[in-house]
Structures are given as C-alpha cells and as structure tokens.
Amino acid sequence: MEDKILESIAYILPAAVTGFVAYYMFNGFLKQQNTEKKLALMAEKKKESLPIKLQAYERMLLFCERINPVKMLVRIKPISENTSDYLKLLIANIDQEFEHNLVQQIYISDEVWTAIIATKRAIINKLQQSAETANSANDFRENVLIDYSKTLPPTETAISFIKNEVKKLL
Secondary structure (H helix, E strand, O other): OHHHHHHHHHHHHHHHHHHHHHHHHHHHHHHHHHHHHHHHHHHHHHHHHHHHHHHHHHHHHHHHHHOOHHHHHHHOOOOOOOHHHHHHHHHHHHHHHHHHOHHHHHOOOHHHHHHHHHHHHHHHHHHHHHHHHOOOHHHHHHHHHHHHHHOOOOHHHHHHHHHHHHHHHO
16 A cells, blocks of 8 residues: 555656646746737837827927917017007917917826926916016017017926927937
C-alpha cells in the first residue's frame, strides 16, 4: 500500500509542478497581452485626440488675439460718441467671442483655461476703468490705445500659456 502511495506521489508531483509552471507562464502571457492591448488603445486614443486638442488651443489663441484690446479697438469702431455705449459694445463683443469658444475648455488644461478667464476679466476691468475717465467714445478709445502701447496686454500672458501647453503636447 505504501508503495502505491509513493508511486502515486511520483506521478502526481511532476504533473502538479508542470501544471503550476504552465499556469504561471500562461497567466504572465495573458497579463502581458492585456498590457500591450491597453497601451495600443491608449496610443490610438491619444493619436485621435491630439488634432482635436490642437484645434482647441488654436481657437483659444485666436480668441486671445480677437480680444486683444488694441486689435479689438481698431476692428470695432464706436457707434456713437457715448462712452457707455462703446464700452457695452466692446464687452458684448468679448462675451460673444468667449461664449463661442466656451466648449474648448474640455480639451485644454485647467491652467490655460484659468489664464484665459483671468485675461478676459483683466481686459474688461481695464476697459471699465478707462471708460470712467473718458469724455467721449473716441477719447476712451485713445486712452486705451495709449495705455496698451506702454504695456503688454494680458492676452500675451494667456498666449504664452497656450504656446507652452502646445509644446508639451508635441
């Protein structure tokens, strides 16, 4: 009886060892295959999303260019001599441009989005301050142009953020 037990163990032990080795090798192979598939899917997803992200950054850069006070004042002429009306027109234009590009925040980083929001607010605040001291729409326009000829507009900071972010993507 003892001989039969030893004989059984002699057959079972190599079979069990071979089974465990096969299990671990097959398990490792499956894990490697899954990892490779995940990496391939991530690479494909990134490849597909990159053009969309770049387009979003392009649109936000264009937004910054369009709300640049100097360029905006040259593009948008006063409709009357009333400073308040001209200020409302400029702010409405900024808000319209912003709303048109609002969905782009999905594709850009939080840092860039924050810089764009801060730029928009800074421009509106500066326009409101300049409007308070102006006597007419043309006077307001001249004051803003003179102010921004001495300093860089806030849009340059946002554009810098955008360019740095795009460099990281590429």
